[in-house]
Each structure stands twice: as C-alpha cells, then as structure tokens.
Amino acid sequence: MTDYGEEQRNELEALESIYPDSFTVLSQNPASFTITVTSESSENEEIVQLTLQFTYVEKYPDEAPLYEVSSQENLEDEDIEDIMSLLQEQVQENLGMVMIFTLVSAVLEKLNGIVDQMKTRREEEKRRKEKEEEEKEKYMFHGTVVTIENFLSWKATFDVEMNEIRKKKQKEEEQMGKNKLTGKQLFERDHNLDTSDIRFLEEAGSNVEVDESLFQDMDDLDLEDDDDPDYIPGDIGSDDD
Incomplete structure (x- = not known):
C-alpha cells in the first residue's frame, strides 16, 4: 500500500x-x-x-x-x-x-x-524603425521615383487644376470687361469731369509763377521791328549786301 x-x-x-x-x-x-x-x-x-x-x-x-x-x-x-x-x-x-x-x-x-x-519582437521592431528612417532619408534626398503610372496620375491632376485656374481667370477678365467704362460713359456718369480743367485753371489764377530771368536777355537779340515797312519775315539780308 x-x-x-x-x-x-x-x-x-x-x-x-x-x-x-x-x-x-x-x-x-x-x-x-x-x-x-x-x-x-x-x-x-x-x-x-x-x-x-x-x-x-x-x-x-x-x-x-x-x-x-x-x-x-x-x-x-x-x-x-x-x-x-x-x-x-x-x-x-x-x-x-x-x-x-x-x-x-x-x-x-x-x-x-x-x-x-x-x-x-524588440529586435524586429528596432529593424522596422531603422528601415522606416532609411526610407524617409532616401525620400528626402532622392524624392519619388517617376514612373509612367505616377506621372500620368500627376498630369491628370495638374491638367484639372490648370483648367480650373484658366476658367477662373477668364471669368475675372470678363467681369472686369463688363465693369470697365468708356470715356463717354465716365463723362455721362460724372458731370464734374467736363469742367474740371477750367476749374483747375481758375483756382490756379495768380498762383501761377513766371520765371522772369528767362526773358532778361530779350533786348540783346537783333530782331527786326515788325512795324518797319521794309521788314520781310524770314529775310536774312539783301542782294546788295
């Protein structure tokens, strides 16, 4: 037992x-x-x-x-x-x-x-992270490798974006054309424009300055008297001279 x-x-x-x-x-x-x-x-x-x-x-x-x-x-x-x-x-x-x-x-x-x-598992995780870092550095220095597939994909997106930009620009130009006024339309819209130059001259009045020094030597010039009956404009001399 x-x-x-x-x-x-x-x-x-x-x-x-x-x-x-x-x-x-x-x-x-x-x-x-x-x-x-x-x-x-x-x-x-x-x-x-x-x-x-x-x-x-x-x-x-x-x-x-x-x-x-x-x-x-x-x-x-x-x-x-x-x-x-x-x-x-x-x-x-x-x-x-x-x-x-x-x-x-x-x-x-x-x-x-x-x-x-x-x-x-730790070693595999470490290798995975190292590989990810290598891929990031490779991408930073070399960028994305261009293939036919990703180029065509990029071009399709680019064409759509450029088409949208052209449409937007055309729409803006058309809108600007509609809003732009001719000279006649400006005068018809603002009646002050037709008197603006006159008003400017009136306001200038006596404030217009003349530089008299520009005319100080006028007496020294040998000019013929227009009152002389023998004076012929443009006549420089006679045949007798």
Missing part, C-alpha cells in the same frame, strides 16, 4: 533543498506551498516571473495536485493561459510519480521561451 504522506514529506524536503530562495510553505495539513519561477536572462534583458502555488491532495501523486498562478510579472494573459495548459499536460503525463520539480522545470523552460520571443 502506498504511503502518500511519506512520499509527500520526502518531496517537500527535496523541493526546499532545490529552491531555497523561492520555496515557501503556506500550510502543513494539507501541505500547501509556493515556488517562484524566474526566467533566465543576461544583463539588461527583461525578465518574466511568476509564482506557482501547489496543494497536495490526499492521494497525491496518484492524483493530480491542485495548482494555480498566484502572481506574475511581465506576462500577458495569453502567456498565463499557455502556462496553465502546459501544467495540465505535464500533470497527466506524470501521474503516479512525484512531479512538482518536473512541473516547475517545464514552466521555467516556457518562461525562457517567452523572453526569447520578447527579444525577437
């Missing part, structure tokens, strides 16, 4: 020896304890961690122990679901044998795999 109590006590002693810093006894009857499992990682790498709680049933190891995740760090809900499925598989495979060490080892391997996936 199997002594379940003895097997359970022996396993507890072994577990306490294997996990001295992460093994904690919660109760003796029934035996309940926790083991904290932390992923292996190198310096500066993010770690993932969870605490598993186990409770022996009366006929353990012939019957499955109770187990649950009591706490976790840096794990997604999907990761926890995968771990619980893994524990269920391992329990069924190891019924009849003490199995806590086997279960913890399987979970540790799973956590290390999760860390590797996280590292891979």
Whole structure:
C-alpha cells in the first residue's frame, strides 16, 4: 500500500533543498506551498516571473495536485493561459510519480521561451524603425521615383487644376470687361469731369509763377521791328549786301 504522506514529506524536503530562495510553505495539513519561477536572462534583458502555488491532495501523486498562478510579472494573459495548459499536460503525463520539480522545470523552460520571443519582437521592431528612417532619408534626398503610372496620375491632376485656374481667370477678365467704362460713359456718369480743367485753371489764377530771368536777355537779340515797312519775315539780308 502506498504511503502518500511519506512520499509527500520526502518531496517537500527535496523541493526546499532545490529552491531555497523561492520555496515557501503556506500550510502543513494539507501541505500547501509556493515556488517562484524566474526566467533566465543576461544583463539588461527583461525578465518574466511568476509564482506557482501547489496543494497536495490526499492521494497525491496518484492524483493530480491542485495548482494555480498566484502572481506574475511581465506576462500577458495569453502567456498565463499557455502556462496553465502546459501544467495540465505535464500533470497527466506524470501521474503516479512525484512531479512538482518536473512541473516547475517545464514552466521555467516556457518562461525562457517567452523572453526569447520578447527579444525577437524588440529586435524586429528596432529593424522596422531603422528601415522606416532609411526610407524617409532616401525620400528626402532622392524624392519619388517617376514612373509612367505616377506621372500620368500627376498630369491628370495638374491638367484639372490648370483648367480650373484658366476658367477662373477668364471669368475675372470678363467681369472686369463688363465693369470697365468708356470715356463717354465716365463723362455721362460724372458731370464734374467736363469742367474740371477750367476749374483747375481758375483756382490756379495768380498762383501761377513766371520765371522772369528767362526773358532778361530779350533786348540783346537783333530782331527786326515788325512795324518797319521794309521788314520781310524770314529775310536774312539783301542782294546788295
């Protein structure tokens, strides 16, 4: 007959020896304890961690122990679901044998795999961002490569825009032509225009200045007297001279 109590006590002693810093006894009857499992990682790498709680049933190891995740760090809900499925598989495979060490080892391997996936995702994200930056720089220095397709697309848009501009300009010119008045129309609309020059001269009146210095040398000029009966306009001299 199997002594379940003895097997359970022996396993507890072994577990306490294997996990001295992460093994904690919660109760003796029934035996309940926790083991904290932390992923292996190198310096500066993010770690993932969870605490598993186990409770022996009366006929353990012939019957499955109770187990649950009591706490976790840096794990997604999907990761926890995968771990619980893994524990269920391992329990069924190891019924009849003490199995806590086997279960913890399987979970540790799973956590290390999760860390590797996280590292891979970070590296892929880094490469993606670097590629985006390279594409931006390439575009800044080289612009968009012209192909027949994108040229035709650009030209179609350009033609539409230029047609709209021409229509708008033509409409503005037509409107300006309609609003422009002829000289006759201006005079008919504003009767002050026909007297504006006269009014300007009247207002100028005595304010018009004459530069008399322009006429100071008039007496020195050898001019014929128009009153002389012998004076002929344009006559420079006689034949006798």
